[in-house]
Amino acid sequence: MFNVDKIREDFPILKRTVHGKPLVYFDNAATSQTPQIVIDTIVDYYSNYNSNIHRGVHTLSQEATDKYEEARIKIQKHFNAKEAYEIILTSGTTHSINMVASGFASLLNKGDEIIVSALEHHSNIVPWQMLCEKTGAILKVIPMTDEGSLDMKTYHNLLNDKTKLVFSNHVSNALGTVNPIEEIIAAAHKVGAAVLIDGAQATPHIKPDVQALNVDFYVASAHKLCGPTGVGLLYGKQEWLEKLPPYQGGGEMIATVSFEKTTYAGLPHKFEAGTPNICGGIAFGAAIDYMNSVGFDAIANYENELLEYGTSELLKIDGLKIYGTSAEKTAVISFNVNDIHPYDIGAILDKLGIAVRTGHHCAQPIMDFYKIPGTIRASFSFYNTKEEIDILVQGVKRATMMLS
Numbered sequence: 001m002f003n004v005d006k007i008r009e010d011f012p013i014l015k016r017t018v019h020g021k022p023l024v025y026f027d028n029a030a031t032s033q034t035p036q037i038v039i040d041t042i043v044d045y046y047s048n049y050n051s052n053i054h055r056g057v058h059t060l061s062q063e064a065t066d067k068y069e070e071a072r073i074k075i076q077k078h079f080n081a082k083e084a085y086e087i088i089l090t091s092g093t094t095h096s097i098n099m100v101a102s103g104f105a106s107l108l109n110k111g112d113e114i115i116v117s118a119l120e121h122h123s124n125i126v127p128w129q130m131l132c133e134k135t136g137a138i139l140k141v142i143p144m145t146d147e148g149s150l151d152m153k154t155y156h157n158l159l160n161d162k163t164k165l166v167f168s169n170h171v172s173n174a175l176g177t178v179n180p181i182e183e184i185i186a187a188a189h190k191v192g193a194a195v196l197i198d199g200a201q202a203t204p205h206i207k208p209d210v211q212a213l214n215v216d217f218y219v220a221s222a223h224k225l226c227g228p229t230g231v232g233l234l235y236g237k238q239e240w241l242e243k244l245p246p247y248q249g250g251g252e253m254i255a256t257v258s259f260e261k262t263t264y265a266g267l268p269h270k271f272e273a274g275t276p277n278i279c280g281g282i283a284f285g286a287a288i289d290y291m292n293s294v295g296f297d298a299i300a301n302y303e304n305e306l307l308e309y310g311t312s313e314l315l316k317i318d319g320l321k322i323y324g325t326s327a328e329k330t331a332v333i334s335f336n337v338n339d340i341h342p343y344d345i346g347a348i349l350d351k352l353g354i355a356v357r358t359g360h361h362c363a364q365p366i367m368d369f370y371k372i373p374g375t376i377r378a379s380f381s382f383y384n385t386k387e388e389i390d391i392l393v394q395g396v397k398r399a400t401m402m403l404s
């Protein structure tokens with residue numbers, strides 16, 4: 001039985017107040033909160049075995065190396081990668097995408113086509129535009145529909161033998177839409193294109209199985225699933241990681257170095273130049289353990305209840321419009337009230353202790369599609385409650401009255 005009161009005890013930050021009011025944290029799509037067990041892991045690392053990894057003979061270095069590599073295996077198991085060395089630890093989703101985009105610069109030719117979805121975060125648009133500028137490849141876009149889903153008929157028509165790469169997020173950060181990635185991947189493979197899925201917003205709610213998906217690259221950030229900032233993963237199929245050149249040169253990523261010739265280390269080290277975020281990687285492993293101890297089915301069921309409740313309560317407010325109404329959604333509600341600027345409502349909600357995100361959510365093309373400057377985005381996590389949603393609804397009503 002899912003016990004939210006007990007779960008809330010795991011998150012010390014949920015006890016704090018903001019402007020004298022209990023914190024209501026609904027900005028989970030931007031970053032999630034950190035349970036005590038992950039905080040303890042970070043404190044333990046710096047208190048007891050802080051040390052550089054992979055090259056020390058001394059005890060601290062060996063302990064840190066073991067814990068870091070154990071974390072990689074936890075991540076491998078969680079995502080069901082075939083091999084631990086297919087998990088590259090990065091500084092997060094943005095870093096992971098840039099690694100792949102930069103690697104493909106040497107594999108693409110002028111006139112090759114790459115397809116990106118209209119629902120992307122800027123971090124899954126800009127690196128591909130940069131790649132097109134470098135290589136002369138052409139960027140095509142899968143359009144979106146009014147309900148905030150992908151127009152899959154057009155996607156199938158866009159695919160052809162010039163298509164080399166396809167990118168989509170698993171879940172849209174601005175609207176919460178869950179994209180049909182199984183269909184996207186299978187169709188891309190039929191024309192021989194590789195697929196990168198941005199799982200930044202999916203991984204807090206869904207446990208992806210990269211082998212079952214048969215995806216070529218899957219990327220995510222630890223801070224969205226109860227881990228620390230500055231760490232994330234790039235999963236890549238071994239054959240692709242071997243094909244791509246290294247992203248950065250430096251220590252850790254080499255086999256031998258001389259001024260005449262350097263040879264590169266094997267996977268995953270080829271892509272992990274320099275001292276990594278050691279503590280972050282270990283804490284990422286702890287966060288994955290924590291999320292699995294709560295259970296992804298329980299998380300999805302409970303968050304779905306919050307989504308249904310929040311949607312029906314918010315829609316009772318006059319003039320409130322929700323953007324992103326697809327049947328397949330995670331617990332994100334993106335909305336506006338009449339033509340009030342989202343920032344003005346967000347600022348009043350903050351005074352009431354309620355944290356929401358306002359603006360374009362790094363997804364300007366979606367806002368352009370709806371012809372709006374931005375939205376108010378309330379994104380729920382498994383530690384939120386219906387009582388907190390009631391506080392949000394009252395807050396939005398109050399802000400609307402003040403601003404009308």
Ligand code: PMP
Binds near residue numbers: 093094124169172362
């Ligand atoms: N993609 C999506 C869908 C996101 O929601 C985010 C974070 N908002 C990113 C990419 C970028 O993640 P990060 O800032 O952790 O690199």
